[in-house]
Amino acid sequence: MTRTLLNILWLGIKELRSLQSDAVMFVFLIYAFTASVYTQATGTSSEVSNASIAFVDEDRSELSRRLFGAFYPPRFRHPERIEAKEVSAAMDAGRYMFVVAVPPRYEADLRAGRRAELQVNIDATAMLQASVGASYIQNIINDQVTTFLGRSDPEAAAIPTLVVRKAFNPNGETSWFNSIVAIINQITMLTTILTGAALIREREHGTLEHLMVMPLSSIEIALAKVWSNALVVLLATGLSLFLVVRMLLSVPIAGSPLLFLSGVVLYLFFATALGIFLGTIARSMAQFALLIILVLMVLQLLSGGQTPVESQPPWLQRLTLFLPSRHFVSFSQAIICRGAGIGSVWPEFLAVAGIGAAFFAFSLARFRDSIAASR
Numbered sequence: 001m002t003r004t005l006l007n008i009l010w011l012g013i014k015e016l017r018s019l020q021s022d023a024v025m026f027v028f029l030i031y032a033f034t035a036s037v038y039t040q041a042t043g044t045s046s047e048v049s050n051a052s053i054a055f056v057d058e059d060r061s062e063l064s065r066r067l068f069g070a071f072y073p074p075r076f077r078h079p080e081r082i083e084a085k086e087v088s089a090a091m092d093a094g095r096y097m098f099v100v101a102v103p104p105r106y107e108a109d110l111r112a113g114r115r116a117e118l119q120v121n122i123d124a125t126a127m128l129q130a131s132v133g134a135s136y137i138q139n140i141i142n143d144q145v146t147t148f149l150g151r152s153d154p155e156a157a158a159i160p161t162l163v164v165r166k167a168f169n170p171n172g173e174t175s176w177f178n179s180i181v182a183i184i185n186q187i188t189m190l191t192t193i194l195t196g197a198a199l200i201r202e203r204e205h206g207t208l209e210h211l212m213v214m215p216l217s218s219i220e221i222a223l224a225k226v227w228s229n230a231l232v233v234l235l236a237t238g239l240s241l242f243l244v245v246r247m248l249l250s251v252p253i254a255g256s257p258l259l260f261l262s263g264v265v266l267y268l269f270f271a272t273a274l275g276i277f278l279g280t281i282a283r284s285m286a287q288f289a290l291l292i293i294l295v296l297m298v299l300q301l302l303s304g305g306q307t308p309v310e311s312q313p314p315w316l317q318r319l320t321l322f323l324p325s326r327h328f329v330s331f332s333q334a335i336i337c338r339g340a341g342i343g344s345v346w347p348e349f350l351a352v353a354g355i356g357a358a359f360f361a362f363s364l365a366r367f368r369d370s371i372a373a374s375r
Contacts, residue, residue, distance in 0.1 A: 004217075004220060007220045007224075008220050008223045008224045008227065009224075010224075011220060011221060011224030011225075011228075012224040012225075012227050012228035012231075013228070014224070015198055015224060015225055015228035015229065016228050016231075016232070018198065018201075019194070019198075019228075019229075019232065025194070025197070029190060029194075029232065029236060030236075032186045032189070032190050032236075033183070033186055033190075033236040033237065033239065033240035033244070034240065034243075034244055036182065036186065037179060037182040037183055037186065037240055037244050037245070038179075038244055038248060038249065040178055040179070040181075040182035040185075041174075041175040041178040041179035041182055041245075041249055041251075042175050042178075042249070048075050048076070048129055048132050048133040048136055049074055049075065050073065050074060050075075050076070050077055051075065051076050051077065051097045051098060051129065051133050052076075052077050052095065052096045052097050052098070053071055053076050053077065053079045053080075053096060053097065053098040053099070053100065053137075054079060054080045054081070054082045054087075054090065054095075054096045054098070054099045054100070055067070055068050055079050055080070055081055055082070055099075055100050055101075055102065056081075056082060056083065056084050056087060056099065056100070056101040056102065057081060057102050058084065058101070058102060058103055058104045059102045059103065059104055059105065059106040059107060061106065061107035061108075062107065062148075063106065063107040063110070063144075063145070063148050064102045064106060064107065066144050066148060067100070067102065067140075067141060067144055067145075068081070070140050070141075070143075070144050071137075071140065075136060076098075076133075076136075079100075080096075082099070084101065087099050087101070087121060091121060091123055094123065096123070097122070097123045097129065097130065097133065098120060098121065098122055098123070098133060098134075098137060099120070099121040100118060100119070100120050100121075100137065100141075101118065101119040101120075101121070102118060103116075103117070103118070103119070106118070110145065110149060111149070118141065120134065120137055120138075122134055168254070168337050168338050169337070173251075175249050175251065176251050176252075176337070177337075179244070179245045179249050179251050180245070180251075180332060180333060180336050180337065181305040181306070181329075183237060183240055183241065183245065184303075184305055184328065184329055184332055185300055185305065186237075186240075187233060187237055187264060187267065187268075187271065188271055188296060188299060188300070188325060189292070189296055190233050190236070191229060191230065191233045191268055191271035191272055191274075191275060192271055192272075192274050192275040192278065192292060192295075192296065193275065193292060194229040194232065194233065194275065195225055195226065195229045195271075195272045195274075195275025195276055195279065196274075196275035196276065196278045196279035196282070196288055196292075197275075197279075197285065197288065198225055198229065198279075199225065199275070199276060199279035199280070199367075200279050200282060200284070200285055200288050201285075204284070204285070218364075218367055218368040219364060219368070221367075222276060222363075222364050222367050222368075225272070225276070226268075226269075226272040226273075226276075229272060229275070230265070230268040230269075230271075230272055233268060233271075234261065234264060234265065234268065237261065237264055238257075238261060241253070241257060241260070242257070253336050254335075254336060254337060254338060254339030255334070255335035255336055255337075255338070255339040255340055255341070256335065256341070259335055259341070259342060259345075260332060260335045260336055262349075263328065263331050263332065263335070263345070263348075263349060263352065266349060266352045266353045266356060267324060267325075267328045267352050267356065269353075269356040269357060269360050270324040270325075270352065270355065270356035270359055270360065272360075273356065273359045273360040273362070273363035273364075274295070274359070274363070276363040276364070276366070276367050277359075277362070277363040277366055278291045278292065278295065280363075280366050280367055280370040299323065299325045300325070302316070302319075302320045302323060302325070302326065303320070303323065303325035303326045303328070303329045304320075304326055304329045304330065305325075305329045309326065321351075322355060323355075324351070324352045324355045324356050324359075327348040327349075327351040327352045327355075328348075328352055330345075330348050331345040331348035331349060331352075334348075
C-alpha cells in the first residue's frame, strides 16, 4: 500500500514538472483563470451603460424639464436638447441611441386628465441595449410623471407604488453572474484538457510505453494524473476567486469559499475522469480538441450556467439530472451568490460525488483496457 502511494506521488510530481515545462499550456492555464474570467465577466452586459440620449422639448414646461433632468450617468449620458427637424439626421448618423420627444401641451393634458403620449425614437441596431434601455426610459418617465402629478392631484397621489427589491444582486450587475459562470466553465475545460492532453502527449512521445514496462499499475498511472492536474486547477480556482472575482471585479462572495472549494474537489473527480475518458478515445491531439469542443459545449449549455434549466424542455431537464455539471453550477451559485450553507447544498454535493465516482470508475476501467491493449 505504501509503495502504491509513493508511486502515485512521484508520478504526480512528474506530471507537474511536465506541465511546468510546457510553456504554452502553462500560459494558457494562467490566461484561462485571469484574463479570460475578467473578459467574460465584463465583456458582455445586459444592462444599459452610458447610452446616448437626446430630448425634443416642444412643451417647455416644468414637467418636461424634470424629465430632462431625470437621465444621468452611469445608465445614460447627460441628455442633449435638439430640435424635431434634427431627429432623423441625428439618428441616421448614429449620434443618439434614444431620442425622447415631448409634444406641446403635454403637462397641460396630463393635468386635465386627457390622454397624453410621448414619443421615444430608438436605434435598434444594438438590439439588447435598445430593448433594456426602452424599459429603463419607460420606468423613469412613469416615476417622474406620477411624482409630479401627485403633488397637486389627490387621486394621482393614491396610485400604489411598486417597490422592487432584488435579492443577492441589488443593482443587477451582469459581471456578478458572469464571473462565477466563467470560473465554473474554466474548471471543467482546463481539468479535462490538462488530464486528457497529458495522456495523449505521453502516448505521442512514447513515454507511456516506458511506464508500462515499469512495475506500475494502470490505476497508479491514472490516479497520478488525476491528483496532479486537479491540484493545479484547484489552486488556480482559488487564486482566481480571490484575486480576479473578489478584488479586481469587486464581486462579493456571500458564502464560504472553503465550502465552494470543497465542492470543486468533488467535481474534479468527474472532470479528470472525463479527460481520461476522452484521452483514451482520441488517437491524436487534433481529435482530442474536436471532442473537447463537442462535449464541453453540450455540458455548458445544459448545466444551467448559460441559460436557466427551467427554460429547457421537461424531458431534457430530467436528463440533465445525470450531469454533474448541472449540480456543480447549482451549488456554486448558491454558495457564492446566495450564501448557502452545507445544509442547503448537500443534495447537490451528494449527486456530484455519486455521479462523479461512477464515471471515474468507468474511466479507470477504460484506461486500464486501453493500456492492456497496447501491451
